[in-house]
């Protein structure tokens with residue numbers, strides 16, 4: 001079937017996720033545009049949240065910079081004046097919610113770090129007393145802080161839920177040296193990010209990273225000291241980074257283990273969808289204006305808490 005999503009400024013559409021659209025910018029570059037779409041219970045809702053795409057993009061850009069001493073990344077630029085000329089005609093549509101990145105050879109594993117027991121980790125713990133084959137102490141409650149953060153990888157499942165896998169499966173997929181590097185790097189990034197979040201009154205319960213390899217010479221003209229493959233390619237942090245869509249953030253002031261914690265950004269949406277007893281089947285319902293406004297405010301608050309700056313809308 002012909003691609004239903006039109007090209008953007010002559011850049012062919014590559015794929016779309018629930019929130020972001022990806023285009024081929026040529027010369028081994030990709031172009032991301034983050035929409036204001038919002039998903040809940042695995043469905044994209046009929047309503048959008050104004051400025052959500054800008055918030056998520058700006059949070060990723062903040063973390064790329066904050067983590068630059070730990071890990072290089074795939075970003076080329078988020079400045080419209082540096083985009084391919086044909087895109088500059090879309091300045092109003094792209095401002096603040098887009099980025100030009102290096103096309104990477106993506107690692108086929110979702111690299112998840114967990115500091116707390118929640119979501120699929122809680123479900124796996126209840127069944128096995130372990131998460132991704134990592135045995136945990138008995139008697140943990142939902143949302144409990146783990147004795148130490150753990151690496152809980154997942155297989156990329158493009159249809160729906162990613163499937164938690166053991167470290168051995170990562171080794172089988174990418175080899176032991178890279179598997180060990182991914183685990184160490186994922187946990188190191190998580191430690192730095194959760195320390196920053198905590199200093200801002202937020203708990204970073206868990207987060208998902210995606211990594212890929214780019215030619216070493218492409219990386220700002222310098223070779224990175226670590227994460228270098230034998231062929232000279234360099235491992236970079238890609239995709240979205242430590243956003244409320246790829247992470248669980250909780251307000252530290254309201255933290256109460258023993259049950260599910262309110263989602264920092266989507267609780268108003270979830271509560272509304274539960275209140276109308278939606279059967280979680282398409283078509284996903286629209287949201288009342290008040291829920292849209294409250295949710296937008298939470299995204300702006302997340303950005304301001306994490307960065308210390310108000311979002312330029």
Ligand SMILES: N#Cc1c(N)ncnc1-c1cnn(CCN2CCOCC2)c1
Pocket residue numbers: 015016017018019020021022030074101102103104105106210212238239240
């Ligand atoms: N980042 C990045 C990246 C890159 N730098 N090079 C090559 N491929 C990718 C890539 C392609 N797909 N994904 C999964 C993330 N998707 C994005 C769209 O929205 C859905 C999720 C990553």
